Amino acid sequence: MKVAVLAEAAGETRVSAIPETVKKFAALGASVAVERGAGLAATISDADFEAAGATTGTRPEVLDGADLIFSVTGPEPASLAGAKEGALLVGALDPLRRRDVIEAYASAGIEALALEWMPRITRAQSMDILSSQSNLSGYKAVVDAAAAFGRAFPMMMTAAGTVHPAKLFVMGVGVAGLQAIATGRRLGAQVSATDVRSATREQIQSLGAKPIFVEGVQGIEGEGQGGYAGETSAEYQKAQAELVSGHIAKQDIVITTALIPGRPAPRLISDAQLATMKPGSVIVDLAAEAGGNVEGCVAGETVQLHGVKIIGAVQLARTLPADASALFSRNIANFVAAFWDKDAGRLALPDDDEIVSAVRLTKNGKIVNARLTG
Structure with missing residues (x-):
């Protein structure tokens, strides 16, 4: 089989x-x-790829006869002209927001596989691009917050007096949130965290942070569907808002990470709550592209409201391209290896496999994924 690795669009x-x-x-x-x-x-040159055994060329040249096409983000259908019918396109394809593009892949006879829809099951962990990229985003969110914050993170005992540690609050304890907690702790901040999933309490404590949870009102027991949190009751949302209001006023840094697949990001911090924070505080909103967890957040921009800097983080993994590429490409390689038929020397994707059915969007000229057809 021939594998084609595409150059990405600008940005x-x-x-x-x-x-x-x-x-x-x-x-x-x-x-x-x-x-x-x-x-x-x-920071990977064409010579580096050639030394590893690849050939390099123009897009038409690399697409010519390719059975597998790899791309970080879904390429425009017109740029795949010349790809053979039945070729497999593997990458992060953003199916819900780019439905027209997915339909164009189907019309062109390309079998599109969206790895961001990888199911959260044990045998798929090594193929999970969302987890690998979110891990880097959680780290970078804290680093960016530290850069924007006008004070040091750790406690420092000096002859001129004591510098008190920064207080960092993480809202949403998924992969990004856990890495944000760990990074904040490494930098010396006092870290606390919250989540609607009660099972995350032990994870927060295991990283040396303080769990901040609503007591007396049931949130979500265990994990939400696919590892994400889901909707909570109005009673819980009210209790959580009151809890956050009391806690957030004491914080220097807040990292928000809450997402619900297929829906706008839940609002975690209101303008009124922002007004209670200390001037010079920093918030990094990792849900900015989905509408933001913070009122007033603008995706891709840093705005200042009530003296608080709000960073509308967008695709932070892109700011660490070497590591992000390494993890993303290993996710793809693990996916390919898991379904490689050694005897036939090709990729074999059984229709009844739960990973295949989750990531396959198109086949035989049609959209076949239940999330797009249901």
């Missing part, structure tokens, strides 16, 4: 393969062709 710094994974595909018996310049933003 995307990641690449869907690295020399390490090129070698893995070669070991499976596949050939790899990389579009020229695909890895430059991630």
Whole structure:
């Protein structure tokens, strides 16, 4: 089989393969062709890919005869002209917001596989691009907050007096939130965290942070569907708002991470709550692209309200392109390896496999994913 690795559109710094994974595909018996310049933003030269065994060329050249097409973000359908019918497109395709693009893939006979819809099950963990990229986003959110904050994070005992530690509050304890907690602790902040899922209390404590939970009103027991939190009752939302209002006024840094798939991000911090925070405080809203957890947040911008800096974080993994590319490309390589038929020397995707049915969007000229057809 031939693998084509595409260069990304302007603004995307990641690449869907690295020399390490090129070698893995070669070991499976596949050939790899990389579009020229695909890895430059991630500090991978064409010569690096060639040294690993890949060929490099123009997009038409790499697409010619390709059975597998890798891309970090879904390419425009017109840019895939020349791809053979039945080729598999693998990447983060944003199906719900780009339905017209998915339909165009189907019309072109391309089988699209959206890895961001990877099910949250044990055997799929090594293929989960959302987790790998969110991990980096959680780290970078704290680093960006530290850069925007006008004080130091750790306690410092000096001859001139004591510098008190910054207080950091993480709202939403998924992959990004857990990494934000760990990073804040490493930098020396006093860290607290909250989530609507009661099962996260132990995770927060295990990282040395203080759990802040609504008591006496039931939230969500265990994990939400797919590892995400779901909707809570009006009673719980009221109790949580009151709890947050009392806690947030004492915080220096807040990281918000709450998302509900397919819906606008839940509002966690209101303008009235912002007004209670200390001037110079910083909020990083990781849900900015989905409407934001913070009232007044603007995706891709830093705004200041009531003396509080609100960073509308967008695709923070892109700001760490080398590591983000390495993790993303390994996720793809693990997916391919899991379904590689060694005897046939090709990728075999059983219709009845729960991973395949979750990520497959199109087949035989039609949209086949239940999340798009239901």
